[in-house]
Amino acid sequence: KTGAERIHMFLSRLSSVPxxxxxxxxxxxxxxxxxxxxxxxxQASRLISxxxxxxxxxxxxxxxxxxxxxxxxxxxxxxINTANNDPLTPDLVIQSQNRKISxxxxxxxxxxxxxxxxxxxxxxxxxxxxxxxxxxxxxAIPPLSQEDWEVxxxxxxxxxxxxxxxxxxxxxxxxxxxxFEWAHRFLGRSIGIAFGLPLGYYMYRGWITKKLRTRLFxxxxxxxxxxxxxxxxxxxxxxxDLDHPRVSAYRLAxxxxxxxxxxxxxxxxxxxLTVPPASVPSAVPVPRGLKxxxxxxxxxxxxxxxxxxxxxxxxxxxxxxxxxxxxxxLVPVEYWEMEPKYKNxxxxxxxxxxxxLVPVEYWEMEPKYKNx
Numbered sequence: 001k002t003g004a005e006r007i008h009m010f011l012s013r014l015s016s017v018p019x020x021x022x023x024x025x026x027x028x029x030x031x032x033x034x035x036x037x038x039x040x041x042x043q044a045s046r047l048i049s050x051x052x053x054x055x056x057x058x059x060x061x062x063x064x065x066x067x068x069x070x071x072x073x074x075x076x077x078x079x080i081n082t083a084n085n086d087p088l089t090p091d092l093v094i095q096s097q098n099r100k101i102s103x104x105x106x107x108x109x110x111x112x113x114x115x116x117x118x119x120x121x122x123x124x125x126x127x128x129x130x131x132x133x134x135x136x137x138x139x140a141i142p143p144l145s146q147e148d149w150e151v152x153x154x155x156x157x158x159x160x161x162x163x164x165x166x167x168x169x170x171x172x173x174x175x176x177x178x179x180f181e182w183a184h185r186f187l188g189r190s191i192g193i194a195f196g197l198p199l200g201y202y203m204y205r206g207w208i209t210k211k212l213r214t215r216l217f218x219x220x221x222x223x224x225x226x227x228x229x230x231x232x233x234x235x236x237x238x239x240x241d242l243d244h245p246r247v248s249a250y251r252l253a254x255x256x257x258x259x260x261x262x263x264x265x266x267x268x269x270x271x272x273l274t275v276p277p278a279s280v281p282s283a284v285p286v287p288r289g290l291k292x293x294x295x296x297x298x299x300x301x302x303x304x305x306x307x308x309x310x311x312x313x314x315x316x317x318x319x320x321x322x323x324x325x326x327x328x329x330l331v332p333v334e335y336w337e338m339e340p341k342y343k344n345x346x347x348x349x350x351x352x353x354x355x356x357l358v359p360v361e362y363w364e365m366e367p368k369y370k371n372x
Contacts, residue, residue, distance in 0.1 A: 097207045098273040104198050105270035111191045112263040115184070119259070122184045123312050127177035128247060129161045131185070132238060134231040140189055142182050149175065159238050161245040188230070192223055212269065219265045222258060229255050249313030256309045260302065 122128050132155050133139070143149045153174050156162050162169065199216055202208050208216065233251035311317050320326040327333060338344050 101202055101207060102270045102273040104202075105266050105273070108191065108195050109263055109266040109270060111187070111194060112259065112266060115187050115191060116256070116259050116263065118180070118184050118187060119256070120312075122180045123252075125177060125180050126161075127180035128234060129159065129237045129245065130156060130174065130177040130181045131234075132156060132159055134234075136189075136227065140186055142178075152178065159245070160240060160242050161237070164243075164245055185227075185230075188223075188227055192220075195220055195223060212273075215265065215269055219262055219269075222262050222265075226255070226258055226262065229258055246315075247313065249310045252313040253306050253309035257302075257306055260305060 131139070131152075143152050149171060153171050156174060166173075199208075199220060203213065229251070233247050233255045236248035236251050237246050239245075320332065324330065336344050
């Protein structure tokens with residue numbers, strides 16, 4: 001029998017090895033059989049002997065790792081290597097694992113992109129304040145009966161947006177704006193599941209390196225925090241003392257900015273697995289000026305996106321509906337009228353903060369934690 005067939009028979013005799021593992025290895029061994037390499041039988045014997053000697057070690061206790069363990073003894077040219085104690089993982093196995101992880105990350109990045117787009121639709125339709133409560137779990141279920149819809153509509157009527165802007169709104173019109181905000185939140189919950197469950201699975205299989213694991217856990221934590229930031233933003237638009245009910249532009253920019261960081265982090269991780277830095281030829285170094293230029297353009301693009309959050313949050317795009325001038329010039333003549341000058345770069349008056357960076361009323365409520 002060929003070496004590959006002997007290894008397959010050896011695996012088949014292991015009653016603790018799942019059938020799917022044997023089946024997967026059968027396809028792998030078929031590739032080895034077709035190579036017709038001289039000496040493969042002897043190498044297979046060495047491999048089986050090595051496996052018997054090391055099967056009691058921590059690396060080989062779990063039957064699930066039998067297939068990767070044996071594959072790790074094959075180098076890229078289909079020969080078996082047991083020269084040292086450290087397993088040599090072939091490029092074929094690593095690339096297969098990385099491809100699956102990268103496809104999952106690309107899918108998650110696409111979901112985050114859709115989340116940002118849906119958030120923009122929610123803002124343009126002024127739907128963001130239609131859900132006045134934050135219920136991370138039970139909030140995933142929308143109103144299912146006429147009575148449920150009427151209850152939600154009554155809650156909405158208690159807040160300034162209905163009283164000052166939408167007092168003539170009907171229940172059917174409310175359902176429309178409610179749908180956009182609910183869909184936005186539901187997609188956020190779905191992204192958490194689509195990211196968290198595969199992450200746990202790939203961690204269990206041992207496919208994720210320590211460096212990548214740290215990055216993915218950080219992104220997962222940021223995703224959870226993003227939900228809290230979203231509610232923090234919505235809460236700013238539910239205040240009774242607002243002349244024009246809307247969310248704080250600063251909080252909107254924070255919400256959008258963190259979403260972009262998550263999106264870029266996931267996309268960068270996926271691309272790193274698709275085209276590892278080590279595989280990119282480094283014979284010709286990248287000019288320093290080119291690096292600085294690329295980073296500068298990326299930074300300016302990010303700042304443009306953040307300024308767009310302020311434009312959307314303040315409806316500022318309606319002030320000068322003309323291009324390229326704003327009034328009589330490229331910069332409006334009123335731009336530097338406020339004192340001190342730094343206020344011209346920000347909101348005309350920092351929202352909800354009175355005369356200081358922290359409002360004097362901030363710690364008035366008892367117990368203190370309610371002020372947060």
